[in-house]
Amino acid sequence: MSEIMKRVLVTGGAGFLGSHLCDRLVKAGHDVICLDNFFTSQKSNVAHLLTAPNFDLVRHDVTHPIWLEVDEIYNLACPASPVHYQYNPIKTMKVSVMGAINMLGLAKRCNARIFQASTSEVYGDPDIHPQPESYRGNVNPIGVRSCYDEGKRAAETLFFDYHRSNNVDIRVVRIFNTYGPRMHPYDGRVVSNFILQALKHEDITIYGDGSQTRSFCFVDDLIDGFLKHMHGPDNFIGPVNLGNPGEFTIKELAEMVIKQTNSNSKLVYMPLPADDPTQRKPDITLAKKHLDWEPKVPLSEGLQKTIDYFASLDLRKYRKPTD
Numbered sequence: 227m228s229e230i231m232k233r234v235l236v237t238g239g240a241g242f243l244g245s246h247l248c249d250r251l252v253k254a255g256h257d258v259i260c261l262d263n264f265f266t267s268q269k270s271n272v273a274h275l276l277t278a279p280n281f282d283l284v285r286h287d288v289t290h291p292i293w294l295e296v297d298e299i300y301n302l303a304c305p306a307s308p309v310h311y312q313y314n315p316i317k318t319m320k321v322s323v324m325g326a327i328n329m330l331g332l333a334k335r336c337n338a339r340i341f342q343a344s345t346s347e348v349y350g351d352p353d354i355h356p357q358p359e360s361y362r363g364n365v366n367p368i369g370v371r372s373c374y375d376e377g378k379r380a381a382e383t384l385f386f387d388y389h390r391s392n393n394v395d396i397r398v399v400r401i402f403n404t405y406g407p408r409m410h411p412y413d414g415r416v417v418s419n420f421i422l423q424a425l426k427h428e429d430i431t432i433y434g435d436g437s438q439t440r441s442f443c444f445v446d447d448l449i450d451g452f453l454k455h456m457h458g459p460d461n462f463i464g465p466v467n468l469g470n471p472g473e474f475t476i477k478e479l480a481e482m483v484i485k486q487t488n489s490n491s492k493l494v495y496m497p498l499p500a501d502d503p504t505q506r507k508p509d510i511t512l513a514k515k516h517l518d519w520e521p522k523v524p525l526s527e528g529l530q531k532t533i534d535y536f537a538s539l540d541l542r543k544y545r546k547p548t549d
């Protein structure tokens with residue numbers, strides 16, 4: 227073990243990204259507390275860690291304070307898929323804002339470094355392309371996505387105010403669309419939807435005409451970026467974009483998934499959801515410069531790993547979080 231062992235709290239630690247982060251932290255020998263209310267995840271994501279002596283699982287809702295002794299906090303708790311965060315929008319805003327306040331309070335008391343999982347959604351439907359961190363965004367404050375976008379923007383504000391006012395040691399990343407094994411099969415995001423549809427030879431549901439773009443980052447690359455930023459230079463707290471600059475239209479993604487699954491699925495076109503961003507691509511100049519980070523896994527390779535994961539799942543073991 228090259229690093230000093232730390233007590234590390236991961237909120238949302240049983241989720242898609244959180245469970246991969248817990249894997250890496252447990253493997254590095256840290257004493258890891260995974261905190262989750264299992265709204266959009268299930269214990270199976272971390273079941274393999276339950277026997278590790280340096281892993282604890284706590285069922286808790288971050289909108290309520292918690293008393294723990296920790297050295298580092300990764301604050302990931304928040305539904306991430308539009309279907310999930312729009313299910314109970316007031317709760318989504320509470321999770322972002324009250325969760326941030328509770329975790330920042332904990333960080334302040336414990337003198338812990340705290341990391342915030344922010345999002346490319348702080349840029350809204352961007353009119354600058356690609357998006358650098360200096361861009362202040364184009365967010366509709368009263369739309370159906372605002373509970374998430376504005377909640378995450380408010381959380382960033384809280385992080386920087388706790389830093390300026392209370393000297394809390396913060397790190398903030400803005401995550402662009404990330405995919406990979408352990409995404410919830412029913413979370414409604416485009417990669418999981420398309421792969422499940424293709425594996426079942428069902429119609430692939432394209433919202434709008436499929437010309438909107440996204441940049442897809444494989445989970446392993448993203449977690450490398452998390453760890454590099456958390457332990458990166460003290461004079462670089464972020465916010466920093468983490469994402470894969472490779473940009474694809476949603477139609478191109480559908481075609482890749484059909485090809486890689488050998489599927490008979492056909493494309494069907496459905497209405498575009500309100501405020502759906504038309505384009506999204508990270509400018510990762512800052513991550514390259516300050517963290518020496520850039521993604522390595524090409525979309526076709528990451529998709530194959532994700533396809534293999536979904537093909538191996540017993541879907542009867544999963545419930546829709548919104549049911």
Ligand code: NAD
Nearest residue numbers: 238241242243263264265266267287288303304306401404
């Ligand atoms: P996810 O839904 O798989 O994980 C979120 C986790 O938070 C789940 O385990 C869920 O049960 C938990 N959670 C939700 N509300 C909670 C609460 N009140 N108390 C405690 N736990 C709660 O999503 P993910 O993709 O792993 O996202 C993790 C974080 O990264 C989120 O904060 C999300 O906003 C951010 N993010 C993710 C992406 C992406 O593409 N995956 C992009 C941008 C930002």
Ligand code: UDP
Nearest residue numbers: 308414415416417419431432433438476502
């Ligand atoms: N999308 C789609 N079909 C689906 C799910 C999503 O065409 O079955 C589109 C969605 O409208 C958006 C893009 O894919 O333009 C990415 O959606 P996702 O929910 O994954 O994340 P977002 O980037 O919008 O938060």
